[in-house]
Amino acid sequence: MSIKLSFAKMLALAIAGCATMATSPSFAASVAVLAFTNSVILTSEAMIERTEVDAGGRESTALKQPKDVIVVPGDRVIFTLRYVNKGAEPATGFRATNPMPGPVQFVSVAEDWAEVSVDGGATWGKLANLKVAVKGAEGNVDTLRQAVAEDVTHVRWIFTSAIPPGAEGSVSYRGLIK
Template identity: 35%
Template sequence: MKAAILSWMIALTGLAVPQAAWAQPGVRLDTQMFVERVTTDVNGRSRRLLASADRVAPGDQLIVIVHWRNDGSAPLRDQAVVRPLPRGAQIDPTDPTMQVSVDGGAHWGRMEQLWLPTPLGGTRRAVAADVTHVRWSLPQAVPPGHAGRLSYRATMR
């Protein structure tokens, strides 16, 4: 358990790296992470609450929100937002606009398009636990000052 918490803290510090290290020139990225907690109210109805992700445990449902903004002076064309997955998180890859990588960002695609080598020399289809990075393509042309928000869900392993 302590090892899981330590690896999570290391992952969080990686997200605190200055955004220029992760973003293309002119794009500002800010990431927020929450744990989704399901509780029951006094009437017996389920309530979903978002809590700070400073303490996570295996099985916790994460919601990661990436805010992007064109801080440059020219429109952005053919740009993508790329984010590493927090260590120990397994993504929910159901978003049709999101591409994933299982090799640190060298190759991209939908889950059903990605394959990995096996120890015996064969290949296998990639699964959610293999994902290392996520990517979304920005709209065709993003004028200066325009911003947006992207999000994905993941489960702590």
């Protein structure tokens, strides 16, 4: 029972406060809804992806809210950030940064223009282009190795075009419960 509660609690915390908007230093957050001074509003949602088998033996994929299932290690999670520009002006320079929640390992991002970080947000790029420092016996960096999905600490989307007034959309990434 404690495992079920701890994973559910960690996932709820991950959903509630995982997105930030980098072009605005001040923001108000309330349970998975973030509003920013430039009038772009983000809402964050996590869904658990389950494979179900019907009476005929056919498999299908279903998305479940975390509150409706027992979340366990190995579950696949889809995080979706929905955005809408509620302002009267286009939102320029918009970027959304999502730290990887502690109980979740990065798997993939839906948008090919998204970037990831493997060092807490200090550097960004495509996972295939990032390296991770490997420390030797004395704690010094001895070598660099190719970064892998388990190393991802943040996901970031930089919108190259302005978001027009009233425009809305979404970005997403997949994770795996550790």
